[in-house]
Amino acid sequence: MIGMSESTTAERYLSFGRSEAEGNSPAYAARCEEIAGDTAFLALLDGLPEPKRQPNLLFAAIRFLGGPVDGGLREWAAARWGEVAAVMLAHSTQTNEPGRCASLLPLLARLPQPLALIEVGASAGLCLFPDKYRYEYSGHPPFGPASPVTLACRTGGPLPQRMPDVAWRAGIDLNPIDITDPEQTRWLEALVWPEQHERLARLRAALDLARAEPRPLIVRGDLNEHIEELVARAPSGATTVVFHSAVLWYLAREDRERFARTMRRLPVRWISNEAEPGREGFTLALDGEPVARTGPHGQFLEWL
Ligand SMILES: C[S@@+](CC[C@H](N)C(=O)[O-])C[C@H]1O[C@@H](n2cnc3c(N)ncnc32)[C@H](O)[C@@H]1O
Known part of the structure; x- marks a missing residue:
């Protein structure tokens, strides 16, 4: 870190x-x-x-x-x-937290649809299914499809009026987790802290859900090395969204800067949901502009 x-x-x-x-x-x-x-x-x-x-x-x-x-x-x-x-x-710490989709969803929903999603640092790829989860934003009726995974999030601000229409899903990870390999998913489970029983249940439900879906393409390797080729593979006619959460702290500063330069140069929308040194929670940013503070597991979303 x-x-x-x-x-x-x-x-x-x-x-x-x-x-x-x-x-x-x-x-x-x-x-x-x-x-x-x-x-x-x-x-x-x-x-x-x-x-x-x-x-x-x-x-x-x-x-x-x-x-x-x-x-x-x-x-x-x-x-x-x-x-x-x-x-x-x-092993390394590769916690995959589908709850973070509650932070990403409002931004995804407001972009021109359909979307081609590319997650860098995807781990097992569970954040690539934001349209498959159900959302309970505080004070609002449950939102989204019937789903075995419900994500609760405290928020006071504008909420999505529609679910994103996801046309394509892909990712990059140094070490993609194979959700069909019980030893690899057992490692993901061991990363959930011992008292967090609800998170563990949610992880297991999200893994079951993902196993029943067509498997997204997840490229093994460094995000800076592979992002351009993956963006080039995204289908035309969709808004290509490159997003990441809890990933950039693994990168040296020059690699973070290189990635930011690439995001500004490529024809993509860029969603970042990352920790910042010295601040609690994560900062959610769209195209490099901070828009909200978010809970590290998607527990809250406070618009700036
Ligand atoms: C803490 S996990 C977060 C996973 C997922 N984004 C989420 O929010 O649940 C960080 C992931 O980033 C990956 N990662 C770290 N450095 C990377 C790099 N340079 N290129 C690609 N993936 C990287 C790790 O292998 C790990 O799976």
């Missing part, structure tokens, strides 16, 4: 525990405090390459292997460190 390389591992766990886990996952918040004070455990983490020391990655790896999230976590993980480290090295 942005700026993480400057902190020690102990500081990183304290910061994650206090700013991200606190209030969302009491178990992870407590484990972060314990890890930050355990020099032997920190030494194990410091044996990994710097990007692999992330709290989310450690906790997901332990849960993927069937380990505990209670006070026994460090002892359990230290006793099988080879196995835990191997899972951390082989």
